[in-house]
Amino acid sequence: MTTVATGTAAPTSAVGTAHTRVEGRDKVTGAARYAGEIPFENLAHGWLALSTVARGRIRALETDTVLGMPGVLAVLDHRNAPRVTTDYTGLLGTPPDPTCAVFQHDRVPHLGWPVALVVAETSEQAREAAEALVVHYDQEPHDVGFKGDHPDAYPLDSHGPAVTGKGDLDAELAASAHVVDREFTTPEEHHSMMEPHAATARWEDGRLEVIDSNQGATWVVGELANLFSLDPASVRVRSEHVGGGFGSKGVRAHQVAAVMAATTLQRPVRVVLTRRQMFSLAGYRSPTTQRVRLGADADGRLRALEHRSLSMTSTVHEFIESSAGVARVMYDADAHHTANRVVRLDVPTPTWMRAPGEAPGSFALEAALDELAEECGIDPVELRLRNEPAKGPVSGLPFAGRNLPACLREGARRFGWADRDPRPGVRRDGRWLLGTGMAAASFGAGAAPSTATATAHPDGTFTVRIAAADIGTGARTALTLVAADALGVRPERVQVRIGDSDFGPAMIAGGSMGTRSWSWAITAAAGELRERLALGSDIPPEGITVRSDTTAAIGALAPAERHSYGAQFAEVAVDVTTGEVRVRRMLGIFAAGRIVNPLTARGQFLGGMIWGISMALHEEAVRDRATGGHVGADLAGYHVATHADVPHIEADWIDDTDPGDPVGIKGIGEIGIVGAAAAVANAVWHATGVRHRDLPIRPDRVL
Numbered sequence: 001m002t003t004v005a006t007g008t009a010a011p012t013s014a015v016g017t018a019h020t021r022v023e024g025r026d027k028v029t030g031a032a033r034y035a036g037e038i039p040f041e042n043l044a045h046g047w048l049a050l051s052t053v054a055r056g057r058i059r060a061l062e063t064d065t066v067l068g069m070p071g072v073l074a075v076l077d078h079r080n081a082p083r084v085t086t087d088y089t090g091l092l093g094t095p096p097d098p099t100c101a102v103f104q105h106d107r108v109p110h111l112g113w114p115v116a117l118v119v120a121e122t123s124e125q126a127r128e129a130a131e132a133l134v135v136h137y138d139q140e141p142h143d144v145g146f147k148g149d150h151p152d153a154y155p156l157d158s159h160g161p162a163v164t165g166k167g168d169l170d171a172e173l174a175a176s177a178h179v180v181d182r183e184f185t186t187p188e189e190h191h192s193m194m195e196p197h198a199a200t201a202r203w204e205d206g207r208l209e210v211i212d213s214n215q216g217a218t219w220v221v222g223e224l225a226n227l228f229s230l231d232p233a234s235v236r237v238r239s240e241h242v243g244g245g246f247g248s249k250g251v252r253a254h255q256v257a258a259v260m261a262a263t264t265l266q267r268p269v270r271v272v273l274t275r276r277q278m279f280s281l282a283g284y285r286s287p288t289t290q291r292v293r294l295g296a297d298a299d300g301r302l303r304a305l306e307h308r309s310l311s312m313t314s315t316v317h318e319f320i321e322s323s324a325g326v327a328r329v330m331y332d333a334d335a336h337h338t339a340n341r342v343v344r345l346d347v348p349t350p351t352w353m354r355a356p357g358e359a360p361g362s363f364a365l366e367a368a369l370d371e372l373a374e375e376c377g378i379d380p381v382e383l384r385l386r387n388e389p390a391k392g393p394v395s396g397l398p399f400a401g402r403n404l405p406a407c408l409r410e411g412a413r414r415f416g417w418a419d420r421d422p423r424p425g426v427r428r429d430g431r432w433l434l435g436t437g438m439a440a441a442s443f444g445a446g447a448a449p450s451t452a453t454a455t456a457h458p459d460g461t462f463t464v465r466i467a468a469a470d471i472g473t474g475a476r477t478a479l480t481l482v483a484a485d486a487l488g489v490r491p492e493r494v495q496v497r498i499g500d501s502d503f504g505p506a507m508i509a510g511g512s513m514g515t516r517s518w519s520w521a522i523t524a525a526a527g528e529l530r531e532r533l534a535l536g537s538d539i540p541p542e543g544i545t546v547r548s549d550t551t552a553a554i555g556a557l558a559p560a561e562r563h564s565y566g567a568q569f570a571e572v573a574v575d576v577t578t579g580e581v582r583v584r585r586m587l588g589i590f591a592a593g594r595i596v597n598p599l600t601a602r603g604q605f606l607g608g609m610i611w612g613i614s615m616a617l618h619e620e621a622v623r624d625r626a627t628g629g630h631v632g633a634d635l636a637g638y639h640v641a642t643h644a645d646v647p648h649i650e651a652d653w654i655d656d657t658d659p660g661d662p663v664g665i666k667g668i669g670e671i672g673i674v675g676a677a678a679a680v681a682n683a684v685w686h687a688t689g690v691r692h693r694d695l696p697i698r699p700d701r702v703l
């Protein structure tokens with residue numbers, strides 16, 4: 001036995017210094033295996049057959065023919081698949097989306113709905129058979145037409161009331177020196193992460209094991225245990241490397257189908273989605289129609305603010321894109337009204353995607369503010385500074401650190417905003433019109449209960465285990481730095497293991513809350529372990545392990561408005577002959593709590609800002625009203641920003657900390673996209689003198 005001294009030779013803080021990804025070498029050499037490529041003995045492959053009608057019933061499936069095809073082992077459909085239950089409330093406090101409970105009935109609620117899983121010896125055999133499967137439908141008329149004045153819209157929200165209001169809006173608008181009343185639209189958008197969804201399910205020693213690509217093993221275990229009426233302890237979900245999630249990687253049809261097939265066949269079964277299948281099975285961001293009404297005094301102070309948003313959901317599950325929520329925390333006014341509404345259509349259920357609510361909401365609100373600045377003749381940065389609220393406009397709660405003014409000032413300084421000529425349409429560089437624009441941003445900073453263990457080994461190294469998910473953000477590396485500091489050792493002595501539900505319940509990689517929630521649990525476990533070791537305990541061969549649970553600590557947080565903030569600045573060039581918009585440079589300055597790893601944090605901020613460019617200029621899923629499906633459901637038809645779209649982009653941050661967090665972390669996952677599309681759109685106006693209130697700002701709309 002040896003005694004390991006910790007703390008005595010404590011290095012300088014690892015948190016705050018740049019570290020390359022601990023799994024970086026594995027990723028670039030291909031040693032890192034993703035869910036769809038981990039080898040298994042006796043592996044069978046499932047392929048989902050999807051409906052070709054948007055609404056109706058399955059009348060018949062010609063499964064006999066398919067069962068005779070080479071390698072085919074089984075066809076699961078609503079007549080023979082295991083039954084599941086959806087009568088429960090999930091981890092996130094909502095009932096499950098019934099669209100993940102596949103093969104339970106003959107109803108088809110949208111185009112691309114799974115009607116069968118064909119299982120075969122190889123993926124190719126399964127695909128060929130699934131594509132040969134003839135399905136007969138009793139088709140019914142469908143409605144996929146999202147429009148702002150849909151008669152069936154109703155109020156809905158996922159956090160708090162759908163409608164908020166104080167003050168007399170009409171009276172304040174009438175008393176305002178300047179009024180802006182505008183409608184904005186954003187299209188249906190898809191996550192389009194690099195790695196498509198994939199899951200392998202198998203039964204081993206009486207336990208269900210699922211190898212998956214997800215944003216939270218705890219979440220997937222909970223849903224699968226509920227769906228299949230299993231003891232959660234008998235379900236293990238592992239998700240070692242994840243090639244992006246963006247909100248889409250929860251529990252979906254493919255995991256459920258894989259579990260059904262593994263159960264039926266009693267052998268491992270893998271189900272991988274194609275890019276095209278993801279368009280109907282992986283969730284998406286609803287289109288929105290938003291109306292923003294602003295009224296201000298001559299000096300730009302807001303008297304009236306109304307933000308109303310409509311989005312769509314499926315006929316089987318309620319999901320709301322709460323775009324009006326951002327107005328509830330950004331600006332106050334004597335009359336302040338917000339409303340989120342939804343309409344049910346014959347479409348797949350949308351889901352969280354890249355700052356759900358805030359991303360489209362900030363486009364409308366921050367573009368409307370730019371129009372108000374123009375009306376008032378006040379600089380857009382100054383207009384925002386004049387409208388800094390003293391407390392939560394709707395909640396009335398104090399702000400726990402609102403560093404938005406510092407972001408605005410630092411961003412303006414770094415961008416060279418002071419030299420800006422406010423007049424639109426007066427700068428030209430050959431065939432390009434040039435303009436600059438800005439927008440403000442905020443995103444909620446939360447933490448959720450998690451558990452972690454920290455183990456001291458006799459050789460002086462440490463292992464930290466937590467069911468975290470690194471969806472490409474660098475979370476594993478950030479957690480290594482946090483653990484090293486909490487243990488008082490160098491990061492090289494700490495191995496952080498993630499992505500395994502057997503490590504105990506933990507927050508998902510979502511809501512920009514992952515790293516903060518996990519760091520809290522790791523800090524608690526590591527801190528207690530360090531105290532134990534300081535007492536001079538001998539370390540047995542199996543090590544000394546301490547487990548933490550942050551439920552009580554996080555529950556004790558005082559209520560406050562906790563957010564990350566940002567200021568986005570963009571310069572664009574607009575080609576007067578083709579209508580093409582190019583972002584020439586972009587700067588984001590953020591106040592997002594303590595930055596754990598500047599290297600990967602910068603990547604996350606830039607990634608968010610590039611999502612914003614993508615949202616402003618490229619992304620748009622087009623639904624064909626006749627079929628109810630997508631036109632161009634692939635990465636050729638659905639455009640996302642790539643390297644060539646982003647010539648010069650910078651992200652930086654100001655000193656900021658969350659005093660309620662043991663490490664000072666707030667969360668940086670989504671703040672980068674908030675306001676980014678508005679900054680680009682506002683710059684396009686400054687270049688051309690024309691407002692674009694419908695995204696994306698396509699060349700045909702510019703001309």
Ligand code: MOS
Pocket residue numbers: 215245246247248352353354355356509510511512
């Ligand atoms: Mo994020 S949209 O909470 O994964």
